[in-house]
Amino acid sequence: MKNKDKTRPVINKERCKGCGLCINVCPMGSLTSPGEVNKKGLRYAILKNEDKCTGCGMCAVICPDCAIEMREREKKS
């Protein structure tokens, strides 16, 4: 949990093809598909629960389409 306050996945919803591999691999179950589609008509993934995310980056590593980047979490004021 050491990365808990450092990074989070940022999903490019137009790049996402909705394969669901990131949702399946996430150990915390913090990703989901809202059922909405992007411009290509594909059901993209979103980060449902940012607080549960530990920033492990497994979703970004397994994404076949480079749709997920791990970026520094914005500090809450």
Added chain:
Amino acid sequence: MPKFEKPRSMKDVATHYCPGCGHGLIHRLLCEVIDDLGVRETTVSVAPVGCAVLAYDYWDFDTMEAPHGRTPAVATGLKRVMPDKLVFTYQGDGDLAAIGTSEIIHAGNRGENISVIFVNNGVYGMTGGQMAPTTLKGQTTATSPHTRRVEKEGYPLKITEMMAVLDGVAYLERTSVDSYANIIKTKKAIEKCFRAQLEGKGFSMVEILSPCPTYWGMSPVESMERIRNEVVKEYPLGVIKG
């Protein structure tokens, strides 16, 4: 993992691959290794015929297209005239294990100092999911509707094991992209494969077991499970030579 971004060697475009296809993943791993080794300016890749035929649209380094299966022959020429470049081929199982069997075996036997990335998904993806020599026993494809029967279509071709007996081959490994751990191992295997060439050891090849959800008739998650439960039993993972 503090930060994770698209590798610099990869163009900022969406790929044409189907959802859950392993090609996009392997493209990214290749680009990450090239960035890590700092060889982007001296890399020349050779793209195959198959689903990855448009790989040059996604890689931001020099890429040459080759006739179907003749990728190792083109790479041989490139490496011989430009021995200071990192030359690698990227081939699918239809390209490498079917029409290009002769080229790959003779390139390995000659000990050409090239690297080969062999993506094995067990079907011809580009042309509609027909049976490949690497298709598993009992697998249904477009041209084996009654499943692959060994008495008629033979056994799955284990080309990486065949290459292991050749003296010119320096490094062979089989990996998979079915899980996080195996993706990390695949990246290390690609790095070892490229390092073998940079150190002048000779022919090196990595076989990567990859999913084809569209022509396996499964969801992307199910196809990753199929690799784990079925494909790995036929094609065991690990370093085969080197």
